[in-house]
Amino acid sequence: MNSTSIQQSTYRVTSMADLKRTAVKKLPKQPGSTPGFARTQMTSQDVQPISLEEEYRKKTGISPEDIQKLRSWMQTQPHLPENYITDLDLILAFHSCDCSSGLTKQVLDTHYTLRTLFPCFKDRRVDQVIETAETVLLIPLPTPAKHGYKINYSHVLKTDPKSFNFSETVKALFMIIDVYQYEEGTWPGFLFVVDFEGISLGHLGKIDLQSLQHVLYFLQEAMLVKLKGMHFINAPSFIDKLLLMMRPFLKKELMDMLHIHTTGSNKLQNFIDIEALPKEAGGSYKSIHGCKDDVIAKLKKHADFFEKEKYKRVTESLRPGRPKTITDIFGGIEGSFKKLEID
Numbered sequence: 096m097n098s099t100s101i102q103q104s105t106y107r108v109t110s111m112a113d114l115k116r117t118a119v120k121k122l123p124k125q126p127g128s129t130p131g132f133a134r135t136q137m138t139s140q141d142v143q144p145i146s147l148e149e150e151y152r153k154k155t156g157i158s159p160e161d162i163q164k165l166r167s168w169m170q171t172q173p174h175l176p177e178n179y180i181t182d183l184d185l186i187l188a189f190h191s192c193d194c195s196s197g198l199t200k201q202v203l204d205t206h207y208t209l210r211t212l213f214p215c216f217k218d219r220r221v222d223q224v225i226e227t228a229e230t231v232l233l234i235p236l237p238t239p240a241k242h243g244y245k246i247n248y249s250h251v252l253k254t255d256p257k258s259f260n261f262s263e264t265v266k267a268l269f270m271i272i273d274v275y276q277y278e279e280g281t282w283p284g285f286l287f288v289v290d291f292e293g294i295s296l297g298h299l300g301k302i303d304l305q306s307l308q309h310v311l312y313f314l315q316e317a318m319l320v321k322l323k324g325m326h327f328i329n330a331p332s333f334i335d336k337l338l339l340m341m342r343p344f345l346k347k348e349l350m351d352m353l354h355i356h357t358t359g360s361n362k363l364q365n366f367i368d369i370e371a372l373p374k375e376a377g378g379s380y381k382s383i384h385g386c387k388d389d390v391i392a393k394l395k396k397h398a399d400f401f402e403k404e405k406y407k408r409v410t411e412s413l414r415p416g417r418p419k420t421i422t423d424i425f426g427g428i429e430g431s432f433k434k435l436e437i438d
Contacts (some may be wrong), residue, residue: 176409221397229391234249259298286326
């Protein structure tokens with residue numbers, strides 16, 4: 096399969112209902128909260144987010160005044176957890192939307208709505224995802240790709256499909272990205288590199304379509320990054336079966352960002368410096384098991400981060416209009432999927 100060219104502009108869907116702009120009273124305090132709680136950082140001796148001073152020094156064109164305007168808007172949205180949203184959260188959203196105020200407001204609402212509704216954002220306890228982190232490597236690598244894009248590399252560590260749980264892998268993926276993003280702040284762009292070495296048809300049979308739909312919807316609609324590409328490397332002969340599963344949930348823009356690299360292909364080097372990858376993938380970084388140890392250590396260190404992050408959820412009973420449900424998002428098809436038969 097030939098690779099297609101990466102689209103240089105980030106994609107955001109505009110099909111969700113417009114946010115209501117009616118001014119309402121300021122969001123009530125959440126139980127146990129204090130005025131301005133965690134607005135500039137999550138107060139934890141474990142998690143040390145990038146400082147706002149360092150973030151503003153990046154050449155993103157974002158100013159404190161921009162963030163204050165978003166903060167003022169959030170205070171008119173009683174369903175959003177404004178007391179728990181940090182300035183860094185707002186910077187990440189504004190940056191991911193190319194500094195479009197209107198689009199940022201829509202994405203913020205979508206982002207926290209999906210974090211409230213999707214199962215992959217529930218029960219985010221580090222001790223419950225360690226087994227997944229030992230089964231599948233999910234790591235944002237330190238060396239960037241061209242244009243400074245962040246590379247998120249994935250590789251199965253335990254090749255027996257019986258060890259693979261797709262929904263738990265999705266949960267671990269977003270937990271890991273959350274921690275790295277809080278430490279490093281905005282990235283110029285974001286690339287997924289999925290290494291299919293060790294993947295079999297048995298793994299595909301473990302993918303439930305609801306979780307696949309959720310992860311792809313979140314990537315396209317609400318993830319606070321500028322998604323620039325998705326690369327499947329060492330792609331097996333049955334990659335078409337995975338694409339068949341994915342295609343109903345892919346917008347054209349993400350489909351155009353998807354590149355398939357079969358074993359032995361050297362086209363990946365057109366997008367990233369191969370040296371940035373782990374040794375087993377032909378790079379000069381650590382071994383995949385060394386990377387795994389780093390990820391697990393980081394998750395354990397930041398367990399308290401997720402105890403606070405769980406409050407960043409929507410209160411649907413306070414939403415202007417009527418509450419949103421999974422049915423509103425997916426048009427009533429949620430819950431109707433069956434596992435795909437893999438020949």
